[in-house]
Amino acid sequence: MVLTAFLNMEFRTPKQTRPSVGTRPRNGGSRLKTGLLKNVPLLASDATTLRAIANASGGAPSIDVALVMMERAYGLPVGAAFTLFAIGRTAGWLAHAIEQRSQATLIRPRARYVAAEQKHSS
DSSP states (O other): OHHHHHHTOOOSSTTOOOTTTOSOOSSSHHHHHHHHHTTOOOOHHHHHHHHHHHHHHSSOOOHHHHHHHHHHHTTOOTTHHHHHHHHHHHHHHHHHHHHHHHHTSOSSOOOOOOOHHHHHHO
């Protein structure tokens, strides 16, 4: 009941998202999370949470929630979800670095660097 109330809350600005639901997926990210949990023997409470997330948001849980559900389902040590996330993120960063190095250009630049001295002078 508390989870459903939380997921149905209105947020102050359109940019704010509900924690546990995640952001708009890139390159089919939503399918990845759904696939991650497809054959996982979820705890009854996690299965209920997953249904509540889907009913309230129409989407899949964030990767963080999916990994924690896997951690709990398989009886992994506390913190294993974070470790799995960090390993995946590190592999992605390394792949980007290798690709950037081979192309000698930034891939998917999203921000413009502003030097510290420029920030303080403006």
